[in-house]
Amino acid sequence: MSLRTSISPPSVAAPPIQDAPSRHHMWQRISPYIYIGPAVVYLIIFMIIPVVQGIQLSFTKTPLVRPDGGTGVGLDNYSRLLSSPQFYNSLGATILYTAATVIFAVAIGAGSALLLNQAFKGRTIVRAVITLPWAVPTVATALIFSWIFNRSDGVLNEVVGVLGVGQQGWLVEPKFGMAAVVLTSVWKVMPLVMLVVLASLQSIPSELYEATRMDGAGALETFKAVTWPHIAPTVRVVTLLMTIWSIRRFEIIYLLTGGGPVDTTNTLVVNVYRQAFSNQELGRAAAIGALGLVLSLLVTVVYFMMERRNAAKEA
Amino acid sequence: MAKLSLRNISKRFGDTQVIHDFSAEVDHGEFLVLLGASGSGKSTLLRIIAGLTDPSAGDIIFDNLRVNRQSPRERDIAFVFQSYALYPHLTVRENIAFPLALDRFKGWHHIPGISAVARRVFGSSKEIAKQVASVSSMLGLDEYAHRKPGGLSGGQRQRVALARALIRDPSMFLLDEPLSNLDAKLRAELRGEIVRLHRLTGKTFVYVTHDQVEAMTMATQIVVLHNGVVQQHATPQEIYARPANTYVARFIGSPPMNLMTSAVDDGQPALGGLRLPAPAGIRLRTGTVTLGLRPEHLTVSADVGGPGLAGTVRRIEDLGADTLIGVQPDPASGLKMWELNQDDLLWIRQTGQTRLMAGDPCTVTPEARMASYFDGDTGLNLAPAETSAALLPG
Numbered sequence: 065m066s067l068r069t070s071i072s073p074p075s076v077a078a079p080p081i082q083d084a085p086s087r088h089h090m091w092q093r094i095s096p097y098i099y100i101g102p103a104v105v106y107l108i109i110f111m112i113i114p115v116v117q118g119i120q121l122s123f124t125k126t127p128l129v130r131p132d133g134g135t136g137v138g139l140d141n142y143s144r145l146l147s148s149p150q151f152y153n154s155l156g157a158t159i160l161y162t163a164a165t166v167i168f169a170v171a172i173g174a175g176s177a178l179l180l181n182q183a184f185k186g187r188t189i190v191r192a193v194i195t196l197p198w199a200v201p202t203v204a205t206a207l208i209f210s211w212i213f214n215r216s217d218g219v220l221n222e223v224v225g226v227l228g229v230g231q232q233g234w235l236v237e238p239k240f241g242m243a244a245v246v247l248t249s250v251w252k253v254m255p256l257v258m259l260v261v262l263a264s265l266q267s268i269p270s271e272l273y274e275a276t277r278m279d280g281a282g283a284l285e286t287f288k289a290v291t292w293p294h295i296a297p298t299v300r301v302v303t304l305l306m307t308i309w310s311i312r313r314f315e316i317i318y319l320l321t322g323g324g325p326v327d328t329t330n331t332l333v334v335n336v337y338r339q340a341f342s343n344q345e346l347g348r349a350a351a352i353g354a355l356g357l358v359l360s361l362l363v364t365v366v367y368f369m370m371e372r373r374n375a376a377k378e379a
Numbered sequence: 380m381a382k383l384s385l386r387n388i389s390k391r392f393g394d395t396q397v398i399h400d401f402s403a404e405v406d407h408g409e410f411l412v413l414l415g416a417s418g419s420g421k422s423t424l425l426r427i428i429a430g431l432t433d434p435s436a437g438d439i440i441f442d443n444l445r446v447n448r449q450s451p452r453e454r455d456i457a458f459v460f461q462s463y464a465l466y467p468h469l470t471v472r473e474n475i476a477f478p479l480a481l482d483r484f485k486g487w488h489h490i491p492g493i494s495a496v497a498r499r500v501f502g503s504s505k506e507i508a509k510q511v512a513s514v515s516s517m518l519g520l521d522e523y524a525h526r527k528p529g530g531l532s533g534g535q536r537q538r539v540a541l542a543r544a545l546i547r548d549p550s551m552f553l554l555d556e557p558l559s560n561l562d563a564k565l566r567a568e569l570r571g572e573i574v575r576l577h578r579l580t581g582k583t584f585v586y587v588t589h590d591q592v593e594a595m596t597m598a599t600q601i602v603v604l605h606n607g608v609v610q611q612h613a614t615p616q617e618i619y620a621r622p623a624n625t626y627v628a629r630f631i632g633s634p635p636m637n638l639m640t641s642a643v644d645d646g647q648p649a650l651g652g653l654r655l656p657a658p659a660g661i662r663l664r665t666g667t668v669t670l671g672l673r674p675e676h677l678t679v680s681a682d683v684g685g686p687g688l689a690g691t692v693r694r695i696e697d698l699g700a701d702t703l704i705g706v707q708p709d710p711a712s713g714l715k716m717w718e719l720n721q722d723d724l725l726w727i728r729q730t731g732q733t734r735l736m737a738g739d740p741c742t743v744t745p746e747a748r749m750a751s752y753f754d755g756d757t758g759l760n761l762a763p764a765e766t767s768a769a770l771l772p773g
Binding site for chain 1 (some may be wrong): 429430431450451452453456457458460462464465466467469470477478481482543545
């Protein structure tokens with residue numbers, strides 16, 4: 065029996081090597097398109113076409129009663145928007161609302177996640193209770209808070225009454241309107257931040273905390289060396305999501321204040337609705353929507369640029 | 380500097396007791412290995428020494444001070460984790476410098492803005508830089524100084540963890556299965572490295588492992604633990620030569636000691652039909668005893684009918700330098716092997732290669748004076764201990 069392997073080339077010319085027929089190979093080439101196909105169709109029908117139509121609409125003057133009977137007006141809608149103080153007021157309200165909601169929701173959500181990550185008795189129940197607002201339907205949330213904020217018999221006025229402050233019109237006075245809307249929104253969305261950050265906290269290996277104990281690090285050093293670097297990417301993503309969702313939030317604002325008092329909560333999305341269905345100007349509403357889309361895209365682009373810079377720093 | 384005494388340590392988690400009344404004295408500069416299978420309580424014991432876990436009862440004493448109440452940091456010890464536990468967002472250099480920089484950080488340094496300046500000042504401090512450089516070059520980490528742990532191999536990561544332990548110049552090093560996540564070649568390499576560090580620092584090392592090779596090659600003392608109970612505390616040589624009981628006999632050695640039941644008549648044990656001379660220093664009572672023979676204390680030959688134990692070769696494992704031969708004793712010989720023995724075979728280690736093949740009849744002869752004898756009921760070694768009594772307190 066010989067185990068020797070031939071190293072020298074065979075003297076007879078070997079037949080050319082061909083690929084063996086393979087169904088597997090065919091399937092591997094085709095299957096990705098089959099898998100992503102439904103998603104692509106969905107995106108085209110429900111995202112791409114509506115966005116394109118919306119942008120088309122923004123170049124027309126279209127009355128609500130005849131959505132397909134618009135007349136082209138070119139950039140007229142945009143130029144009128146960009147020269148109207150009401151639009152800038154709306155833009156300002158959007159930015160103020162978004163910034164306040166995101167800052168408070170992320171700070172309170174991440175903070176309560178850190179607290180709830182500690183071991184204490186009844187932790188599961190507290191977590192469940194804190195998560196509850198997220199499960200409440202938005203319309204119900206808005207109704208509940210409109211009762212809380214009610215001028216004549218709302219709970220909030222009862223409470224501040226005890227403190228010796230007179231009755232306030234939380235939803236009708238310009239100085240309180242935005243605060244009331246932000247408070248309601250934070251109450252509603254904060255639990256999501258908490259849940260996501262909590263999940264991220266729980267994936268930190270316990271050895272890292274033990275290592276900091278061996279090194280004698282205090283709570284603050286441990287947070288800076290272990291906890292924060294670990295949850296920072298999650299916090300960034302959740303901040304991005306919160307920002308985009310806040311820019312386009314409608315129900316809570318519209319149901320509580322309808323954009324008032326005196327347009328202080330008239331964010332871009334509420335403005336779109338009012339232009340389309342109160343002023344019956346579909347074209348102008350579409351133009352506001354298009355500019356809102358630009359704002360959202362801007363946020364996303366900035367986020368991804370930051371992420372890329374972070375990734376470059378990591379490597 | 381630090382003599383470690385553990386007195387009557389017990390630990391229970393709920394209803395399960397993981398450590399039963401553990402006591403040991405470890406002199407300064409010793410390399411103590413806690414050896415045991417998983418679930419033996421060895422890691423828990425190490426964490427109790429470190430202060431990461433509190434014992435349910437018992438005292439941990441460094442020199443003459445009871446440290447039970449001290450935090451891990453106050454105990455001035457370093458801990459090396461199996462999973463390395465490096466700070467993933469810090470560079471190798473920053474990881475190593477972390478404990479030193481931490482010592483200098485004061486409360487107000489954490490104020491945002493100031494903290495960045497403070498970190499930079501400490502990070503570039505000449506003293507710290509010098510220490511980091513010397514420790515990194517000692518462990519061959521110079522070229523990785525600016526990489527993050529994510530970009531290192533397992534062996535390099537464990538070196539960084541060792542460097543982080545080393546830079547603190549602690550009075551004691553605790554290592555929890557530091558080599559378990561590495562491949563065989565790296566393990567051998569780092570074994571040598573750790574022994575070198577032990578010699579270099581002269582500090583006490585307590586090392587937890589389930590790997591008997593690590594225990595035998597590195598330790599100056601081994602504690603064999605089983606289900607939270609100490610089986611034997613002795614030098615590696617004694618543990619190998621005179622295992623305290625059948626558990627240790629089976630746990631140490633690869634393949635482990637062959638154990639079989641032996642009938643004793645007039646002080647002379649029997650190996651199957653073969654009569655062995657009465658062992659020196661042990662009086663065997665008439666009845667049965669457990670006889671233990673290491674694979675290297677048996678020889679096998681192809682000449683059938685010679686003096687010895689007749690059998691059939693069943694398995695040949697050629698390891699290159701050695702060959703392991705598994706022999707099935709003749710049923711007629713009446714030899715009763717312990718059921719624990721691998722494949723119910725008598726294992727023999729022979730230097731070099733063998734001409735025997737599976738199925739061949741053969742004769743096995745023991746080196747009778749190397750045999751160990753254990754009590755048939757308690758499993759305790761019947762030979763008197765030489766040094767282990769001195770190591771065990773009380």
